[in-house]
Amino acid sequence: MENREQIICQLNTTNEPHIQKVISRTFEDLCSQVKSESLVLSVCNSPVFIWPNKGGRATPECLTPNSPCKDLQQFIQTDDQESMKSKKKEKTNASAVVINLNLMTEVTEPADLSATTLMRCSTKHHFLYTAMPMDCVVSLPSSERLSVVYDALVVALCSQLDEMKKVMLRHMKGMTLLIPQPFHFLLPDPVGLVTVVYPAGVPDSQLEIQRKELHSRFELPGNRPYLRRANSLHFPDEPYKDGYLRNPHLHLKPPTLGNGKLYLVQGVYSYHHYMQDRVDDNGWGCAYRSLQTICSWFQQQGYTEKAVPTHKEIQQALVDVGDKQGSFVGSRQWIGSIEVAAVLDQLLGVTSKIMFVSQGSELASKGRELANHFLSEGTPVMIGGGVLAHTILGVAWSETTGEIRYLILDPHYTGAEDLQVITDKGWCGWKSPQFWDQNAYYNLCLPQRPKTI
Amino acid sequence: MGRGYIVENMVEKYLSSLQAPDSTGTSCVTGLLIGQSTSQRDLVALAVRTPQRNTDGQGSPSINRRAWISLDHLDVEWVTEHARQVSRMLPGGLSILGVFLVTVPELSKEAQNILRQLIFAVDKHISKGRLWSLTNEDVTEKVALHICTETRKTVCRTFDIRDPKSSAKPADWKYQLGVCTSWQVLTCSVGLDLLIPVLDMRVLPQDMEKCMKEGLKIWAKQIEVGLCLINGKILADETEIVAGQKKNAKPVQQTFQAQILIPMAEPPSVQTSTVLVKMCSGSLSLKGMVHCRAYLQSNKSRVKDAAKVIKRDIINTVSSRVEMFLEDLLMEGVDNGRTSLKLKTTSTVDTVPEMPCDHPNKAPKSLKNYYISVAMAAAVALLATGTSLLYLSD
Numbered sequence: 013m014e015n016r017e018q019i020i021c022q023l024n025t026t027n028e029p030h031i032q033k034v035i036s037r038t039f040e041d042l043c044s045q046v047k048s049e050s051l052v053l054s055v056c057n058s059p060v061f062i063w064p065n066k067g068g069r070a071t072p073e074c075l076t077p078n079s080p081c082k083d084l085q086q087f088i089q090t091d092d093q094e095s096m097k098s099k100k101k102e103k104t105n106a107s108a109v110v111i112n113l114n115l116m117t118e119v120t121e122p123a124d125l126s127a128t129t130l131m132r133c134s135t136k137h138h139f140l141y142t143a144m145p146m147d148c149v150v151s152l153p154s155s156e157r158l159s160v161v162y163d164a165l166v167v168a169l170c171s172q173l174d175e176m177k178k179v180m181l182r183h184m185k186g187m188t189l190l191i192p193q194p195f196h197f198l199l200p201d202p203v204g205l206v207t208v209v210y211p212a213g214v215p216d217s218q219l220e221i222q223r224k225e226l227h228s229r230f231e232l233p234g235n236r237p238y239l240r241r242a243n244s245l246h247f248p249d250e251p252y253k254d255g256y257l258r259n260p261h262l263h264l265k266p267p268t269l270g271n272g273k274l275y276l277v278q279g280v281y282s283y284h285h286y287m288q289d290r291v292d293d294n295g296w297g298c299a300y301r302s303l304q305t306i307c308s309w310f311q312q313q314g315y316t317e318k319a320v321p322t323h324k325e326i327q328q329a330l331v332d333v334g335d336k337q338g339s340f341v342g343s344r345q346w347i348g349s350i351e352v353a354a355v356l357d358q359l360l361g362v363t364s365k366i367m368f369v370s371q372g373s374e375l376a377s378k379g380r381e382l383a384n385h386f387l388s389e390g391t392p393v394m395i396g397g398g399v400l401a402h403t404i405l406g407v408a409w410s411e412t413t414g415e416i417r418y419l420i421l422d423p424h425y426t427g428a429e430d431l432q433v434i435t436d437k438g439w440c441g442w443k444s445p446q447f448w449d450q451n452a453y454y455n456l457c458l459p460q461r462p463k464t465i
Numbered sequence: 466m467g468r469g470y471i472v473e474n475m476v477e478k479y480l481s482s483l484q485a486p487d488s489t490g491t492s493c494v495t496g497l498l499i500g501q502s503t504s505q506r507d508l509v510a511l512a513v514r515t516p517q518r519n520t521d522g523q524g525s526p527s528i529n530r531r532a533w534i535s536l537d538h539l540d541v542e543w544v545t546e547h548a549r550q551v552s553r554m555l556p557g558g559l560s561i562l563g564v565f566l567v568t569v570p571e572l573s574k575e576a577q578n579i580l581r582q583l584i585f586a587v588d589k590h591i592s593k594g595r596l597w598s599l600t601n602e603d604v605t606e607k608v609a610l611h612i613c614t615e616t617r618k619t620v621c622r623t624f625d626i627r628d629p630k631s632s633a634k635p636a637d638w639k640y641q642l643g644v645c646t647s648w649q650v651l652t653c654s655v656g657l658d659l660l661i662p663v664l665d666m667r668v669l670p671q672d673m674e675k676c677m678k679e680g681l682k683i684w685a686k687q688i689e690v691g692l693c694l695i696n697g698k699i700l701a702d703e704t705e706i707v708a709g710q711k712k713n714a715k716p717v718q719q720t721f722q723a724q725i726l727i728p729m730a731e732p733p734s735v736q737t738s739t740v741l742v743k744m745c746s747g748s749l750s751l752k753g754m755v756h757c758r759a760y761l762q763s764n765k766s767r768v769k770d771a772a773k774v775i776k777r778d779i780i781n782t783v784s785s786r787v788e789m790f791l792e793d794l795l796m797e798g799v800d801n802g803r804t805s806l807k808l809k810t811t812s813t814v815d816t817v818p819e820m821p822c823d824h825p826n827k828a829p830k831s832l833k834n835y836y837i838s839v840a841m842a843a844a845v846a847l848l849a850t851g852t853s854l855l856y857l858s859d
Contacts, residue, residue, distance in 0.1 A: 059699050061699065118657055118725070121656065121660075122654055123834075127753050128786065129752055130750070136746055136747075140740050142741055143731060190739055212737075272531045
């Protein structure tokens with residue numbers, strides 16, 4: 013549930029303890045607004061309105077406090093066909109359904125029943141004003157009663173206000189107050205869904221202390237990021253604004269090998285390929301695109317705040333490390349896995365392992381190494397050889413038979429971001445060892461996760 | 466095809482009782498016509514004459530006799546101020562639909578010009594400081610009624626107030642019994658809790674009105690775009706609020722409870738990472754509750770009409786109370802750090818409205834205050850009649 017609450021307060025002096033008192037009092041007021049009878053929850057895309065602090069009164073009236081919360085779904089209207097399809101799928105898979113709510117207030121539910129008064133104050137003061145970006149999530153089984161849901165939401169709102177107040181006061185400098193912003197994270201079981209409030213404008217790099225505290229509180233490993241802003245949960249019903257496809261491999265049916273296991277990339281990456289971003293790199297840019305896919309993985313796992321580099325930026329990085337001449341920038345020259353590793357190091361501070369096979373046929377024997385890579389690092393692998401570059405997103409490998417299949421993301425695709433085409437035509441697909449040129453030599457770049465939170 | 470005004474019978478009786486020249490010698494009688502104009506029907510429920518201006522030392526009868534042959538002495542400012550006072554007191558849904566003019570036959574020719582002048586002046590004065598905006602669905606034509614004292618003939622025309630150069634269009638004027646019966650009623654109580662900062666460059670008390678207006682404008686916009694529930698339900702705009710009416714069934718007056726929902730806060734127009742800080746020289750705080758009530762013609766009124774009238778009544782009620790209050794405050798001239806004044810919040814129809822100034826027994830402090838008491842007395846008398854008609858049950 014996402015919404016905003018207004019915070020208005022007046023400060024007569026710039027005395028710090030006084031400011032703290034006023035801010036605390038303001039947050040107390042906000043909390044009482046949240047607990048008041050005039051709070052109304054509006055279910056998005058539906059005619060449902062709920063008064064959680066008035067005994068769970070709702071309209072339409074058939075939604076009583078004892079109704080199971082899955083009853084809310086029937087009122088939600090979606091107009092496009094796509095989401096109707098996916099909804100059906102979700103029902104059969106029993107996966108989570110997201111119901112979005114907005115916070116509203118009923119003007120016609122007066123808290124103060126006294127006659128109107130107008131007060132005028134003529135003392136000089138500072139006036140502080142902002143809208144608090146409240147965003148709470150509550151996860152409950154669909155059979156849970158609505159009254160439990162309402163209580164949970166109100167409690168979540170109040171505790172978020174409390175956290176926001178703490179963050180605001182902790183990062184206060186004189187009259188500069190930072191707006192607290194909530195982020196949701198889906199942490200590994202048994203922790204699950206948590207919401208953390210970070211101050212706006214403070215980069216992740218300066219929030220390490222807070223993350224250390226949280227890592228120890230949630231018993232998370234201290235060597236990989238879980239709570240950077242980039243790690244925040246992306247809700248299934250929200251489209252990605254940048255237009256790139258995420259994890260197309262999840263829509264594929266994996267191969268079944270006798271005694272075989274799957275070793276796949278961990279986390280989220282974006283599919284980068286020929287002709288994207290209005291760059292016509294058809295015929296020469298495949299390694300660049302594979303590198304972009306790898307960079308997108310590091311950005312979305314929270315290892316860097318840098319955007320995915322463009323072809324020119326990649327080329328400039330190689331010039332900067334002395335690997336190429338200045339004329340390289342703007343050219344259509346190919347790069348290989350060594351250059352990919354160099355750029356990852358230069359731009360992202362990421363080190364990589366290089367694997368070399370003298371013949372494509374040898375790749376079939378690299379099952380164990382690749383499996384171990386995906387288990388420990390889980391990063392996408394760039395493979396270059398012959399005249400082509402590809403990205404390996406995982407392997408299906410049988411330790412006993414040695415059978416192997418490669419999950420390949422092909423940067424040579426020139427079409428639109430059409431998931432159906434990409435999966436049907438094998439632009440993202442499982443390939444056999446015959447996929448490789450049996451006589452060419454190949455270099456593989458295996459990026460390593462930096463040890464950081 | 467002009468507009469057709471359906472007028473309550475009582476209005477005919479009232480208008481025929483008006484004489485010109487009257488006892489004080491004024492050669493014409495002006496007044497207001499009150500009702501509701503929708504795209505479906507124009508209903509006139511009340512008429513109220515402009516009260517006489519009691520200026521001392523006015524004239525011997527000889528002067529008056531000269532006056533009756535011209536309309537020169539017509540005090541447009543007085544008429545518009547009366548209109549503003551009456552307009553403030555009207556419950557939601559009722560508004561000033563136009564102006565009437567009763568004259569002797571000799572002045573009939575001038576009458577049309579005078580009516581035109583009055584219509585535009587009244588509309589301009591009433592809409593000053595209005596916090597809500599007219600929509601495409603609002604009727605912008607106002608009625609100008611002329612009655613000749615001798616022939617008792619009525620000439621009814623309309624002017625479109627959006628176009629000052631427009632010419633008068635003919636309109637129908639028909640009397641009917643029972644116009645005021647069975648109107649639908651919408652009620653609600655609205656809580657207020659506004660804190661309006663007075664920015665550093667402004668100074669209280671001079672800029673108080675400006676600051677108050679700016680703050681109220683933001684609040685009024687929220688109300689205008691807010692969601693309206695009728696009797697606890699959210700219905701589509703075009704739904705009739707009295708559903709399932711048989712074709713010729715007599716409409717029954719119903720009372721509907723309105724609820725207005727607004728988002729808790731608006732996202733900022735510019736995303737910032739820090740809280741906005743402003744230096745202020747003071748602040749205004751408006752807190753408490755007002756009762757609001759609006760009336761709707763029973764003929765096929767839709768949810769969006771209902772929402773419109775109750776929202777406008779909410780905005781008007783708060784806005785006019787604050788106006789009256791600011792007038793008082795300016796007159797009192799109080800300027801000690803903090804001032805607080807209680808507004809009397811009475812609904813304008815079912816009880817006798819109290820005088821807005823705090824000391825009704827003192828002599829009027831200024832002309833403005835005087836206007837108020839006179840105008841209200843006149844309006845009350847007629848609204849009292851109006852009230853009983855509106856509440857007539859089957």
